[in-house]
Amino acid sequence: MSAVSVKEFGRVWWSEVYNRIIGAVVFLDDPSAECLHFDGGLFNLLNGGAVAVKSLSPFEFSRKDHKKAVFITQTTATQLRTIHEIIRNSDFTHCILISCVSFDVVYLELNEGKDVSDVIAAGRGPAEATKQLEAMLMEWIGKKQCAVEAVHIPIFTIAPTSVVFLTPPYQHVYPTFDGKLIPDTTSLDLYTLTSEERSQVRRLASGLNSLMESMNLKEDIYYMGAYSSLVTGVLENSPVCLARRKNCTQPASLIIVDRTLDLCGVTSHGMESVLDRVMCVLPRFPGHSNNVAVDMSPLCEANVISHPDDMQLSPGCLFHANDESCTQTFDHMVNKSQKEVMFDLYNKLSKIDVQKSPSPKTLLKVTPQSVEKIVSASKGNYEVISKHLGILQQALGVVQTLKSPKRAQLDLLTSLENQVQQSLAASRDSTSVLMQISQLIKTRKDRNLPLENLLALIVHVYSLTGTEVSFPAAHEVTLTETLSVALFEEHRNLLEGRVLSPEQCDQLANNLVARAKDVSSMRRILLKYNSVLKPSESTVGHEYRGVLQQLVEDLVDTERPEMPDLRHRNEGLKDLLRSGLNILTSKKTRGTKHPLDNSTVIIFVVGGVTAEECKRLHRSVITSGVDNTVLIGSTKFVTPVEAMRDALAL
Known part of the structure; x- marks a missing residue:
C-alpha cells in the first residue's frame, strides 16, 4: 500500500x-x-x-x-x-x-x-x-x-493539519530510562530499559517504519537525545526495517528529538495558538489525547447540571474530518491569531444566522459575545443544528475557552513567566526566583493559582535555566519545604484520590525537586543548543528560543551552519574511527550529509509538542524559501500541566 x-x-x-x-x-x-x-x-x-x-x-x-x-x-x-x-x-x-x-x-x-x-x-x-x-x-x-x-494494519496516526501528525497509541511514550530522566550509564542500549520501556521504543519505531514503507521513503536517520538514539537504533538495525530500506526508493531525512531537552515551550502558559488555549481550559474528550469536550447545552433543551460529568448530553469536539470548512477552521486554530480565528468563525456562522446579526465587514472586532449570540440563536432549531453541527461545536469550544475563569489564571501565569525570564537574564546566579515561587505556592489560594500550574512553572524555570544558573541550596530547601506543605493540603486532587501521610509528602516534595534538577541537566549533552534564553532580536531584554526552533532555523539556513548536536545515525562508527586515528579532528569534510539533501524531512518529537511550536517551526520553513517538504510529528499535543506530569512522573 x-x-x-x-x-x-x-x-x-x-x-x-x-x-x-x-x-x-x-x-x-x-x-x-x-x-x-x-x-x-x-x-x-x-x-x-x-x-x-x-x-x-x-x-x-x-x-x-x-x-x-x-x-x-x-x-x-x-x-x-x-x-x-x-x-x-x-x-x-x-x-x-x-x-x-x-x-x-x-x-x-x-x-x-x-x-x-x-x-x-x-x-x-x-x-x-x-x-x-x-x-x-x-x-x-x-x-x-x-x-x-x-x-x-498500521493504524496509529492522525493528521490535524497538512504538515502535523500525531500518534495517539504512543501518547504515553516519554524519554525515560528505568523511570529516570537521565540514564545511569553512558553505554545505553535497549536492555538498560525496563521491559515496558523497551516495548514502547520498539512499538514507536515499528510505527515510524510502517509510515516510511507506505510512503516509499528510504531515510537517513538523525537524532538529538539519548532516548531518540534508541529509537533510531531499532530503525537502523531491525531486520524488518533493513528489508524495507532495500525496497523503498524515495530519499528522506528522519530527525528524532527528545522532548526532555527542552521543556520550556511545553510548560509555558504564554500561548498564542488558539488550539493550545482551548486544550488548556477545556477537559479532554473522553478517551482522546488530542481533542476536547465541548459543552453542548447552550444549543439543547436538556437541563445539564454539570458538564462533562453529566452524561445526559454527549460532548461536542473540535475536529470534524468530513467537513472541509471545519478542518480549515481547525488549521486556523493552530496557525492563525485569535483575531483571525474569531473572524473566521463569525464569517461561517453568519451564513447560518437565523437572527441576521451585523455583517462581518461592519464589525471592527469579533467578541466571544457576538459569536455566542449567533450560536444561541440556533438553540432548539435542530434542522439548523444538524446541518452545521461542526462549526457550532468549534464556535462553542472557543467561546467557552475565552469566557472561562481559567483564562485569567493563564494570563497571570504568563506574566509570572515573563518576570522570571527577565530576572534570570538580569541576575543569573544571584537570582531569587525560587524564593518568589515559594511565596507564590504559599499565597496560591489568594491568587486563585492551582498547585499543578505552579509545578509546571517550576519545571519551566529549571528547563529555562539549564546548567547556566545554579540556584542557592538554601532556596531549594525552602522550595521543598513549601512544596511539602502544599502537597499535603492538595495531594488528593493532584494525585487522583491517593492518600499520603506528611512524611510521604516530604518524600514526594524531595523527589519532585530532584526531578526538576534533572530537567535542568538535560541539555548538558548539547554543544550548540545548550541555552534557550537568548538576547531578544526585536526588543530589549531576553527571550525564549527553543531547541527545536534553533535546530529548524539552522536546518533551513542557506549557509548550512554546523549542527554538531544533530547526530547522524550512520556516522557513529566513522566518528570513532576518525577520532581514533586522529584524522580530520579539526573540521568536518565537505562530504558530510545534510538533512536537506533529501526532498522530504520528517521531524519527530518524542514526548509531545504544542500547536504553537508547530506553527513557529512551519513558519520558519515557509519563510526560509526551501523547497523541501518538512513534516512535524509527535506523540501528542500537550498542555503545560500534562507536560509537567510527564516530566515529574506524577
Whole structure:
C-alpha cells in the first residue's frame, strides 16, 4: 500500500479495515477510536457494514446472533486477555484480529524471556506471530467450524493539519530510562530499559517504519537525545526495517528529538495558538489525547447540571474530518491569531444566522459575545443544528475557552513567566526566583493559582535555566519545604484520590525537586543548543528560543551552519574511527550529509509538542524559501500541566 502524505497514509490503511468489517461487531481500543475520529468517525464503520461498534473492554460481549467480530487493537498482553474474555462471553464463529503494531514486535512480546534471536534475524517473526495469534483465536472460539485471521494494519496516526501528525497509541511514550530522566550509564542500549520501556521504543519505531514503507521513503536517520538514539537504533538495525530500506526508493531525512531537552515551550502558559488555549481550559474528550469536550447545552433543551460529568448530553469536539470548512477552521486554530480565528468563525456562522446579526465587514472586532449570540440563536432549531453541527461545536469550544475563569489564571501565569525570564537574564546566579515561587505556592489560594500550574512553572524555570544558573541550596530547601506543605493540603486532587501521610509528602516534595534538577541537566549533552534564553532580536531584554526552533532555523539556513548536536545515525562508527586515528579532528569534510539533501524531512518529537511550536517551526520553513517538504510529528499535543506530569512522573 502506498501513500503520498500522512493523511493519505491513514486513509489508505483505514480502507483496509473497512474491507473486513461487513456483518461484524467491531471492538476497538481508545487510541484506535481516536484515529478513527480523525478519519471520519463512527459512521465510517456503520455505513461500511458493521452491525455494532463497541469498546474493547472485558465487560463487553455480543448477542448470540452476531457471529463475526473484528478487534482493532494494540495487541498488548492485557488487550489479548480482554479479547479472550469477549470471545468467551459471545458466540462468534469468525474473528479477525487487526493489530495496529507490527508483528515482529508482537512476536518478541509474545515470547518475552525466550531466545528467539534466530527467528528474528531470519525475518520470520511476523509469520510466526501470525500463527501464534491465529492459534489463540481458534482455541478461544473453541469450535470446529470457525474462521480466524490475524493481520497487521498500521493504524496509529492522525493528521490535524497538512504538515502535523500525531500518534495517539504512543501518547504515553516519554524519554525515560528505568523511570529516570537521565540514564545511569553512558553505554545505553535497549536492555538498560525496563521491559515496558523497551516495548514502547520498539512499538514507536515499528510505527515510524510502517509510515516510511507506505510512503516509499528510504531515510537517513538523525537524532538529538539519548532516548531518540534508541529509537533510531531499532530503525537502523531491525531486520524488518533493513528489508524495507532495500525496497523503498524515495530519499528522506528522519530527525528524532527528545522532548526532555527542552521543556520550556511545553510548560509555558504564554500561548498564542488558539488550539493550545482551548486544550488548556477545556477537559479532554473522553478517551482522546488530542481533542476536547465541548459543552453542548447552550444549543439543547436538556437541563445539564454539570458538564462533562453529566452524561445526559454527549460532548461536542473540535475536529470534524468530513467537513472541509471545519478542518480549515481547525488549521486556523493552530496557525492563525485569535483575531483571525474569531473572524473566521463569525464569517461561517453568519451564513447560518437565523437572527441576521451585523455583517462581518461592519464589525471592527469579533467578541466571544457576538459569536455566542449567533450560536444561541440556533438553540432548539435542530434542522439548523444538524446541518452545521461542526462549526457550532468549534464556535462553542472557543467561546467557552475565552469566557472561562481559567483564562485569567493563564494570563497571570504568563506574566509570572515573563518576570522570571527577565530576572534570570538580569541576575543569573544571584537570582531569587525560587524564593518568589515559594511565596507564590504559599499565597496560591489568594491568587486563585492551582498547585499543578505552579509545578509546571517550576519545571519551566529549571528547563529555562539549564546548567547556566545554579540556584542557592538554601532556596531549594525552602522550595521543598513549601512544596511539602502544599502537597499535603492538595495531594488528593493532584494525585487522583491517593492518600499520603506528611512524611510521604516530604518524600514526594524531595523527589519532585530532584526531578526538576534533572530537567535542568538535560541539555548538558548539547554543544550548540545548550541555552534557550537568548538576547531578544526585536526588543530589549531576553527571550525564549527553543531547541527545536534553533535546530529548524539552522536546518533551513542557506549557509548550512554546523549542527554538531544533530547526530547522524550512520556516522557513529566513522566518528570513532576518525577520532581514533586522529584524522580530520579539526573540521568536518565537505562530504558530510545534510538533512536537506533529501526532498522530504520528517521531524519527530518524542514526548509531545504544542500547536504553537508547530506553527513557529512551519513558519520558519515557509519563510526560509526551501523547497523541501518538512513534516512535524509527535506523540501528542500537550498542555503545560500534562507536560509537567510527564516530566515529574506524577
